[in-house]
Amino acid sequence: MALEEHREAVPSLNFPRQTLVSLLVFAICWEALSHLSPYLGIPPFAIPGFLTIAKSVAHVTPIDIAVTLARVIAALLASFVLGVFLAMAMYRSETLDNYLHPMIRILMAVPVVSWILFAVLWFPGVEFRICFVLVIVCGPVFLVDMLDAMRNVPRELRHMMRSFRPTTPQFFRKLMLPAIVPTIFTSWKVNISLAIRVVTIAELVGAVTGIGHQLSVAQELFSVSDVFAWTVVLVALLFLLEALVAAAEARMLRWRT
Amino acid sequence: MKVPPSGGPPPISVRSLRKVFRQATSGQAVVAIDRLDLDIAPREVVAIVGQTGCGKSTFFDLMIGLEAPSDGTLRIGDKSPYHDFDFFRGRIATVFQQDRLLPWRTALENAKLPLELLSVPEDEQRKRALSWLQRLGLANFANAYPHELSGGMRQRVAIARAFALQPDILLADEAFGHLDEVTAAELRETFLTLARECGSTAILITHQLEEAISVGDRIVVFGKSAKRLADIHVESWPKSKYGLLREAIQATLQSDKPDVRLTQPPPPRSSTGERGPNERA
Numbered sequence: 001m002a003l004e005e006h007r008e009a010v011p012s013l014n015f016p017r018q019t020l021v022s023l024l025v026f027a028i029c030w031e032a033l034s035h036l037s038p039y040l041g042i043p044p045f046a047i048p049g050f051l052t053i054a055k056s057v058a059h060v061t062p063i064d065i066a067v068t069l070a071r072v073i074a075a076l077l078a079s080f081v082l083g084v085f086l087a088m089a090m091y092r093s094e095t096l097d098n099y100l101h102p103m104i105r106i107l108m109a110v111p112v113v114s115w116i117l118f119a120v121l122w123f124p125g126v127e128f129r130i131c132f133v134l135v136i137v138c139g140p141v142f143l144v145d146m147l148d149a150m151r152n153v154p155r156e157l158r159h160m161m162r163s164f165r166p167t168t169p170q171f172f173r174k175l176m177l178p179a180i181v182p183t184i185f186t187s188w189k190v191n192i193s194l195a196i197r198v199v200t201i202a203e204l205v206g207a208v209t210g211i212g213h214q215l216s217v218a219q220e221l222f223s224v225s226d227v228f229a230w231t232v233v234l235v236a237l238l239f240l241l242e243a244l245v246a247a248a249e250a251r252m253l254r255w256r257t
Numbered sequence: 258m259k260v261p262p263s264g265g266p267p268p269i270s271v272r273s274l275r276k277v278f279r280q281a282t283s284g285q286a287v288v289a290i291d292r293l294d295l296d297i298a299p300r301e302v303v304a305i306v307g308q309t310g311c312g313k314s315t316f317f318d319l320m321i322g323l324e325a326p327s328d329g330t331l332r333i334g335d336k337s338p339y340h341d342f343d344f345f346r347g348r349i350a351t352v353f354q355q356d357r358l359l360p361w362r363t364a365l366e367n368a369k370l371p372l373e374l375l376s377v378p379e380d381e382q383r384k385r386a387l388s389w390l391q392r393l394g395l396a397n398f399a400n401a402y403p404h405e406l407s408g409g410m411r412q413r414v415a416i417a418r419a420f421a422l423q424p425d426i427l428l429a430d431e432a433f434g435h436l437d438e439v440t441a442a443e444l445r446e447t448f449l450t451l452a453r454e455c456g457s458t459a460i461l462i463t464h465q466l467e468e469a470i471s472v473g474d475r476i477v478v479f480g481k482s483a484k485r486l487a488d489i490h491v492e493s494w495p496k497s498k499y500g501l502l503r504e505a506i507q508a509t510l511q512s513d514k515p516d517v518r519l520t521q522p523p524p525p526r527s528s529t530g531e532r533g534p535n536e537r538a
């Protein structure tokens with residue numbers, strides 16, 4: 001229990017010493033390999049040194065970062081709204097749940113690559129393709145998380161609330177949605193990570209902007225340092241978004257402390 | 258939506274009430290309430306006692322209107338709490354065994370919850386909820402979250418939440434059963450005083466005879482399937498005979514048959530200035 005409390009109390013951006021040590025060891029090994037690669041029969045471009053990577057990072061174009069970020073945030077918001085409303089409808093109607101549940105299971109089982117290919121074949125617009133892929137992948141995750149959380153709201157609280165005869169919107173606004181706030185944040189963290197990975201793959205196909213497109217260009221140019229630089233940007237973006245969600249979570253759930 | 262105008266609580270009438278559940282696993286029918294007849298007058302405080310599984314809580318759910326009767330009628334005035342569900346918004350309030358406070362709301366926010374559901378103006382909500390918290394001795398804890406309060410304090414907030422509505426009908430299901438005896442006695446007293454001040458009809462479900470005798474104007478004893486074994490007007494019993502009354506109810510519950518002491522007229526008052534019923538509270 002004490003350990004759990006300690007873990008919760010540590011902010012996500014607070015790097016413990018062990019993390020720094022492991023990162024440092026990795027960096028030293030990488031740099032050493034980049035210098036030794038000619039003697040190991042590895043092509044020189046395969047393992048660039050940190051100086052080369054730093055030059056690539058310096059040439060990262062902010063517009064591509066902004067475009068990818070905008071796509072991720074817009075698609076996540078759309079997925080979240082869709083997921084929450086469908087979850088509320090399915091919570092209210094057992095019939096709707098029975099009809100939609102198998103469909104959701106199927107949607108979740110389809111690989112991301114298949115969705116990308118479907119999107120390319122079905123839709124002409126690049127932006128719509130990317131948004132479609134992100135929503136079709138992240139939406140069901142939000143939906144399933146929200147529905148499970150609603151069903152786990154204690155029966156006693158639902159009973160108490162119903163005894164005061166709320167309208168349906170009041171029932172969700174005053175009880176169900178506040179009760180599932182912790183799950184909403186957990187689901188956002190999972191989906192941010194998922195969306196960052198999916199958007200990159202979606203941008204590889206057909207997009208002329210965004211981090212995925214830049215990765216594709218780097219691959220065509222055999223520039224490992226550029227791939228490395230854009231990957232660093234993606235990881236940093238993920239950490240930044242997760243930190244923002246964690247900050248909002250700490251603020252909204254301060255009643256728990 | 259406005260707070261409904263109230264001309265005092267309507268009478269409650271239960272006729273041949275039956276509630277049958279079907280067990281999910283075996284599909285077997287279980288008769289929770291079998292042909293119950295009961296009348297409750299406006300502003301009466303009725304304690305319903307019975308052993309675990311006798312149908313008390315089912316009766317509570319039927320009174321709230323969350324369950325439909327399988328047969329028979331339950332009417333409050335000329336309306337059914339189940340079929341006329343929305344009519345009773347703001348007219349029925351409940352206090353449960355556990356406080357059932359919303360953990361993300363402060364004491365004040367919990368107390369004003371039913372007023373929010375009635376769309377009472379924000380200022381009025383705050384004023385009324387604060388005044389009830391004050392009356393229940395929680396003025397200094399209005400901004401505390403439930404986990405910062407003791408069990409007794411949380412139950413006080415739950416009582417404030419119920420009274421904030423100033424309801425026609427107050428329902429309490431084992432509301433003081435899990436508290437220590439001193440806190441429970443104190444809260445029972447407060448609950449009774451406030452119910453009388455509000456002019457509400459109060460129905461308390463309990464398995465504690467002391468609680469039933471100390472709070473109820475009437476005690477209705479439920480046997481199996483909510484069979485009405487006894488209906489006792491406490492005021493007709495002298496206070497000195499409460500021990501006898503308790504024993505008779507106990508015997509009734511154990512045998513599932515009305516004890517002979519409850520079927521006869523209550524023992525006469527002693528001539529030594531025995532206190533009458535209205536002096537109890």
